[in-house]
Amino acid sequence: MPSGQKTYYIQTFGCQMNEHDSEKLAGMLEEKGYLPSEERENADVIVVNTCSVRENADNRFFGQLGVIKKIKERHPDHIIAVCGCMMQQEHITDTIRKKYAWVDIIFGTMNLEEFPRLLDECLTEKKKLMSVYHRQEKVIEGLPMHRKYRYKSFVDIMNGCNNFCTYCIVPYTRGRERSRSPESIVEEIRLLAADGVKEVTLLGQNVNSYGHGADFDCDFAGLIRRIDEVEGIERIRFMTSHPKDLSDRLIEAFRDCRKLCRHIHLPVQSGSTRILSRMNRRYTKEGYLSLVEKIRSAVPEIAVTTDIIVGFPGETEEDFEETMDLVRRVRFDSAFTFLYSIRTGTPAAKYEDQIPEPEKHRRFEHLVETLNGITAEKNARYAGRTERVLVDGPSREDSNTYSGRTDTFKLVNFRSPKDLTGEMADVKITEAKTFSLFGEAVLSR
Ligand code: SAH
Ligand code: SF4
Numbered sequence: 001m002p003s004g005q006k007t008y009y010i011q012t013f014g015c016q017m018n019e020h021d022s023e024k025l026a027g028m029l030e031e032k033g034y035l036p037s038e039e040r041e042n043a044d045v046i047v048v049n050t051c052s053v054r055e056n057a058d059n060r061f062f063g064q065l066g067v068i069k070k071i072k073e074r075h076p077d078h079i080i081a082v083c084g085c086m087m088q089q090e091h092i093t094d095t096i097r098k099k100y101a102w103v104d105i106i107f108g109t110m111n112l113e114e115f116p117r118l119l120d121e122c123l124t125e126k127k128k129l130m131s132v133y134h135r136q137e138k139v140i141e142g143l144p145m146h147r148k149y150r151y152k153s154f155v156d157i158m159n160g161c162n163n164f165c166t167y168c169i170v171p172y173t174r175g176r177e178r179s180r181s182p183e184s185i186v187e188e189i190r191l192l193a194a195d196g197v198k199e200v201t202l203l204g205q206n207v208n209s210y211g212h213g214a215d216f217d218c219d220f221a222g223l224i225r226r227i228d229e230v231e232g233i234e235r236i237r238f239m240t241s242h243p244k245d246l247s248d249r250l251i252e253a254f255r256d257c258r259k260l261c262r263h264i265h266l267p268v269q270s271g272s273t274r275i276l277s278r279m280n281r282r283y284t285k286e287g288y289l290s291l292v293e294k295i296r297s298a299v300p301e302i303a304v305t306t307d308i309i310v311g312f313p314g315e316t317e318e319d320f321e322e323t324m325d326l327v328r329r330v331r332f333d334s335a336f337t338f339l340y341s342i343r344t345g346t347p348a349a350k351y352e353d354q355i356p357e358p359e360k361h362r363r364f365e366h367l368v369e370t371l372n373g374i375t376a377e378k379n380a381r382y383a384g385r386t387e388r389v390l391v392d393g394p395s396r397e398d399s400n401t402y403s404g405r406t407d408t409f410k411l412v413n414f415r416s417p418k419d420l421t422g423e424m425a426d427v428k429i430t431e432a433k434t435f436s437l438f439g440e441a442v443l444s445r
């Protein structure tokens, strides 16, 4: 690193939304002449992009702040900025201002674009700054971006969430739903394709309500059809789908759009209709089961993955058995499982029938064991097949081993004499493990 070169380091917690926001923060810093630093200790600007979805995310952030405090003591001129979902909550920013008063800049999820200005002001006026918005009319367009990968990219299609599931903090930290226009999304994807991107992942807290209440006439399925026509793009993925809003038009798009990957992440949260109602999810166990059946009959081989919360307030042993029953019936390709975590400010935090921690853990372990068994059986069916993967790069253990994903989002580690990073490659699957597949590249001569 040439001396005098200013550097930055960004640490990101949370979901793809946050990862993508960090790519924009990096883009803005690079536009100001900063370069990424390999290690945090020596970076002139340290940014921590936070997540608040569960209590352990909050705790990890405060743990990190303790470590960063030591860095700030050694390098008082280095700027420490904190942003992301935690900063949208007053009790958090109050704590930071009281107990971590050495933090230089605090900003939120709805004013990312202000970061360069805040940084300038902080540097010139040598003062602590905080700017958090609680409303945003439109998604900010055209921010620069430092993409993590050359050949694949996230694309925001909407921000915010209107669903107010009773356990969830996201509607409070990301605000109300707002959709970008299909024209600006497609234009961004055209530019990405021209820059070598082959796979796009469309991001929204609930992509199925894309375009609701907007001043244009295009729904999520319509948007996918438009993106399917963009030359150079080979794969389209999206995250996340709320079961209550999944339309027949989206199922038809799966059938018709060649580039749309055969994978749907469809968080169910619970298999008990009573608990689903207390969660304000607005579908029933039966409704979810028949939705999955409909998707599978239209798109055979589609991978279905999910999120499940264990130990929501009032969850009885019978309710939990309903979740186990749903899991056995749906046979998810994989699932993220979470222990219910109280989030201050959400309705469920005030429910009195909280489940004791040991009981949550017992149910959690039982569920995970069943889910893993199913995941292994699902993966076993891939042994012997040849699958097309988009290659992510060398896998850590061994220099001739690479990893990539099938269109059904299965992780494949495979041997190849040639570096195929960023390419679509055929891989003969020789072995199926619980969480990944293993194989050999099939190279054309
Ligand atoms: N918008 C996405 C989910 C965002 S949060 C969707 O609706 O699908 C990701 C997952 O975190 C949720 O699906 C849920 O399973 C989990 N989650 C959210 N709040 C939680 C809480 N308070 N405790 C435990 N898990 C939670
Ligand atoms: Fe949270 Fe529910 Fe919105 Fe997902 S749909 S972000 S779980 S409130």
Ligand code: F3S
Binding pocket: 013, 014, 015, 016, 017, 018, 050, 051, 052, 053, 085, 169, 170, 173, 174
């Ligand atoms: Fe976390 Fe915010 Fe995402 S709370 S999960 S980073 S939307």
